[in-house]
Amino acid sequence: MGKIRVAVAGVGNCASSLIQGVSHYRTLGNENTEKSLGLMHYSLGGYRPDDIEFVAAFDIDKRKVGKHISEAIFSDPNCTKTISGNIEKSPVVVSMGKVLDGVSAHMQDYPENRRFAVARTRPCDVLKVLRESRSDILLNYLPVGSDKATAFYADACLNTGVSLINCVPVFIASDKGWARKFQKKRIPVIGDDVKSQIGATIIHRMLTKLFEDRGIKFDNTYQLNVGGNTDFLNMLNRHRLKSKKISKTEAVQSQLHIPLNNEHIHIGPSDYIPWLKDNKVCFLRMEGRGFGNIPINLELRLSVEDSPNSAGVVIDAIRCCKIARDRRVGGVLISPSAYFMKHPLIQFPDETARDMVEDFIKGNIER
Ligand SMILES: NC(=O)c1ccc[n+]([C@@H]2O[C@H](COP(=O)([O-])OP(=O)(O)OC[C@H]3O[C@@H](n4cnc5c(N)ncnc54)[C@H](O)[C@@H]3O)[C@@H](O)[C@H]2O)c1
Numbered sequence: 001m002g003k004i005r006v007a008v009a010g011v012g013n014c015a016s017s018l019i020q021g022v023s024h025y026r027t028l029g030n031e032n033t034e035k036s037l038g039l040m041h042y043s044l045g046g047y048r049p050d051d052i053e054f055v056a057a058f059d060i061d062k063r064k065v066g067k068h069i070s071e072a073i074f075s076d077p078n079c080t081k082t083i084s085g086n087i088e089k090s091p092v093v094v095s096m097g098k099v100l101d102g103v104s105a106h107m108q109d110y111p112e113n114r115r116f117a118v119a120r121t122r123p124c125d126v127l128k129v130l131r132e133s134r135s136d137i138l139l140n141y142l143p144v145g146s147d148k149a150t151a152f153y154a155d156a157c158l159n160t161g162v163s164l165i166n167c168v169p170v171f172i173a174s175d176k177g178w179a180r181k182f183q184k185k186r187i188p189v190i191g192d193d194v195k196s197q198i199g200a201t202i203i204h205r206m207l208t209k210l211f212e213d214r215g216i217k218f219d220n221t222y223q224l225n226v227g228g229n230t231d232f233l234n235m236l237n238r239h240r241l242k243s244k245k246i247s248k249t250e251a252v253q254s255q256l257h258i259p260l261n262n263e264h265i266h267i268g269p270s271d272y273i274p275w276l277k278d279n280k281v282c283f284l285r286m287e288g289r290g291f292g293n294i295p296i297n298l299e300l301r302l303s304v305e306d307s308p309n310s311a312g313v314v315i316d317a318i319r320c321c322k323i324a325r326d327r328r329v330g331g332v333l334i335s336p337s338a339y340f341m342k343h344p345l346i347q348f349p350d351e352t353a354r355d356m357v358e359d360f361i362k363g364n365i366e367r
Contacts, residue, residue: 140165232269338352
């Protein structure tokens with residue numbers, strides 16, 4: 001099998017965990033070792049974690065641009081837990097991207113080690129970097145609310161034949177217009193908004209389905225999330241949250257035959273608590289009525305390191321995307337998008353989506 005050449009837009013915490021994780025699994029090797037736990041697949045369609053190579057990276061932060069990617073991932077304001085501090089030096093240097101709407105003005109009110117700080121460097125030629133690095137796939141890890149910047153990188157993919165894995169809640173793979181463009185050029189795309197390994201969304205979806213399957217009349221629910229990374233700081237700007245709220249809410253509503261009235265469901269990022277760093281805490285409540293109309297309430301608190309939680313899913317999305325490229329299959333990858341993303345083009349229950357992904361890997365279904 002060949003290597004999978006990956007470019008990254010946004011060298012933040014998610015990119016850091018993924019790059020460290022690939023290095024970690026490379027040094028462990030062998031699927032039979034207990035140490036390689038933490039993955040949904042060690043070998044996926046013949047590709048192992050160490051077949052992933054990071055060949056290009058774009059950012060706009062002065063502490064990352066111009067640095068080797070292996071150093072940039074440990075630079076402020078990144079704050080996720082270290083998986084592997086001793087990773088091999090990468091020859092790849094972070095290129096200056098186009099800022100567009102990537103940086104929210106309110107960040108200026110926070111200390112520099114906590115926020116983005118834009119480099120005074122001319123943007124690179126993104127198309128040239130993607131071509132020269134012979135990237136197969138671009139991972140979009142831009143901040144929530146980067147609508148224009150995401151469209152810019154999606155266009156760059158269309159112009160270079162590079163696949164896109166859109167980890168953020170800006171609708172590309174789930175937008176019929178963009179989906180058609182990727183289909184027309186036969187470029188695989190997976191999106192939108194990564195659904196973490198054991199995150200608030202998959203738990204909320206599973207419990208919602210459980211309520212429904214067990215005949216509970218579901219009345220009210222909320223999901224409140226807090227954290228202390230730049231993702232949470234960025235999301236203090238409520239104007240940037242429209243599609244994030246849609247993505248997270250539809251992920252749960254899609255599990256119900258009759259969706260809840262908007263007044264009875266509240267899901268969203270709720271506050272920024274600096275000392276939590278990349279630890280995200282989710283408070284979830286579900287209220288319903290069971291047999292004989294008798295009330296049942298469920299409260300759950302989930303505490304997770306946010307960024308490795310997303311990397312555990314993206315490491316499989318990358319390999320599914322490469323399989324599609326090898327098979328010359330283009331357009332939206334329906335099954336991987338349904339299982340790996342919160343806001344896919346078509347929603348399926350998670351167990352169904354999981355079976356679909358396994359069938360996709362085996363080659364039994366095309367997309
Ligand atoms: N579990 C998770 O962590 C999770 C789950 C779902 C979705 N996401 C989404 O993934 C995205 C990345 O998350 P993160 O925690 O790595 O965020 P982050 O804030 O740590 O990183 C964002 C990076 O993008 C850079 N950036 C800003 N504008 C840019 C531009 N125009 N071009 C290039 N780079 C630019 C910033 O400098 C920063 O390095 C966010 O949108 C987040 O909501 C994360």
